[in-house]
Amino acid sequence: MAQQDRAIRTRRSILEAAARVFGERGYASATVEEILNRAGVTRGALYFHFSSKEEVALGVLEAQLPLDRLPERSSKLQKLVDHGMVMAHRLQHDPLVQAGVSLALDQGARELDRDAAFRAWTEQLEQILTEARSQGELLPHIDVTDTAEFLTGAFAGVQAMSQASCNRADLGRRVSVLLRHVLPSISTPALLAALDLSPDRGERVFEEYEANSPAATAPVTQG
Amino acid sequence: MAQQDRAIRTRRSILEAAARVFGERGYASATVEEILNRAGVTRGALYFHFSSKEEVALGVLEAQLPLDRLPERSSKLQKLVDHGMVMAHRLQHDPLVQAGVSLALDQGARELDRDAAFRAWTEQLEQILTEARSQGELLPHIDVTDTAEFLTGAFAGVQAMSQASCNRADLGRRVSVLLRHVLPSISTPALLAALDLSPDRGERVFEEYEANSPAATAPVTQG
Structure with a gap:
């Protein structure tokens, strides 16, 4: 080796x-x-x-950052959905991602810049929402920063509740519920009907992601 | 004494x-x-x-339960809003409420039934949403359990993000953003325009609550 x-x-x-x-x-x-x-x-x-x-701890926090190079979509709101759904899937299956999210929520970790974890997600979602706006996908009154911050916080809490309730077994369904409660307030109605918000979306998109980037996800322990 | x-x-x-x-x-x-x-x-x-x-720890968790006897409102969705806004106000001002919410999110507290804290909030919101449904305030497709669970989780995450970012100084504004993103998906449009979702709502309703129930909130240390 x-x-x-x-x-x-x-x-x-x-x-x-x-x-x-x-x-x-x-x-x-x-x-x-x-x-x-x-x-x-x-x-x-x-x-x-x-x-x-x-x-x-900063190394652990890094594990929960948004994935680069998720598959592109013609609808940028679908890409936003995909980020949430893939994160739900990763949280169900990768202990390091689980630990990163727990650290971001650990109030006892005073010396850590936990806010940076939230900011990284907010910035990623803000960028996707800005692309969605430029394609005319957003309702006109939306403030992309408010929406990105809210989605980041809401996701963090929904996954914590799923963890406490059933060790995240129902997280795909809960994130689907989250999206069905929020997208009607931000998306134009015609696009809304075309979005795939189903609970198993994360698994399918993650498989697509892995097929496209084998080097990034090959287990390093098989050297 | x-x-x-x-x-x-x-x-x-x-x-x-x-x-x-x-x-x-x-x-x-x-x-x-x-x-x-x-x-x-x-x-x-x-x-x-x-x-x-x-x-x-169970005593600390109790401190964050929903308040009984919040002022009644003719609109039950306004009562739902008031519960969230008053909780934001209590979280900003009462260390015991802060500790209760932190414990509910503490993944290291394995022997504690943390899920009970989430369930208590879910049941309270479910009851208010059921009242709202019987008054015709909800859009017909709403599943009150899904909505109550989602609101509980989203609130928990939004307050955690506000705590990490600025020790909850902006929590009233963030909860207002949460409600503006969710209520259009659950409320009939005519009612929506009449709801008060402003960031300082929690402080005003909490003062009203205290004026109505002095015994419940008098500091026990002034015996």
């Missing part, structure tokens, strides 16, 4: 261990020692990749 | 101390010792009121 592959594997196993420790104890009470023990790596290996517990 | 007043004061100071400890360390890492020290009460006093850390 090339040295670079090994470094990528080590970084990933540190992040996965940190995700479990943060999830069990909360950020504030987690220690670098516990992360080392769980990951089975040396202190030197950890400090090669991360200078502090905070930096490890 | 009567013995009963003293017991109520002690219970409240234990809950306030627990709220601070849970807020700083997360539920999983908080200890009964820390809560005792912070509250300045004896172990015997704590166990007189609560049998375990979990029971203290």
